[in-house]
Amino acid sequence: MFCRINLNLGSISPVYFNLRSFVTTQAHYLNQKYRxxxxxxxxPNTSSILTNTPDYTFLNGSLAPLGVGQQRRILREKEVVKQIVSLSKEIDFAVYRHEQLQRDAENQKKEILSKKLKPKGYTLLKQS
Structure with a gap:
């Protein structure tokens, strides 16, 4: 957002000022605790109805083309979704593997105990 301001500086060409540099952001003045x-x-400009919906609609009901910012947001959200899915798959695999390792350790302990504890004496003769 540029504004042309003519300063009477004699023979110096007109100066262009960027209004964004003069206008301070609203975030400094908003009550952040309340938000x-x-x-x-x-x-407040990151997510709202104004940023997430099209700028205009057609009377016949057809969809309006997406803006550049909307396309960027959609692509960013798709990347986040891909990352969430991949991380949740990793977590599911880690949980499954942990349970499997626990079962294997338990089976190994049972196997060791079954090999060690054998009936002796009168109970051995009684079984056969």
């Missing part, structure tokens, strides 16, 4: 208590995002 945290209400469960709102710290930056």
């Amino acid at each position: 945290k208590e209400k469960g709102l995002p710290l930056n």
Whole structure:
């Protein structure tokens, strides 16, 4: 957002100022404690109806093309979804493997005990 401001500096060409550098962000003036208590995002421009919906609609009901920011957000969200799915698969595998290792250790202990504890004496003669 540029604004042309003519400063009467004689023979010097007009100067362009970036208005964004002069306008401070609203995040400094917003009550961040209130936003945290209400469960709102710290930056109100990151997620809202205005940022997540199309800028306009057609009267016949057809979809409006996505904006550049919306496409970027959608791609970013798809990447996050892929990462969540892969990490949840890793967690499921780790839980399954841990359970399997526990079962194997338990079976090994039972096998060792079954080999060690054999009937002796009168009970051995009584079984056969």
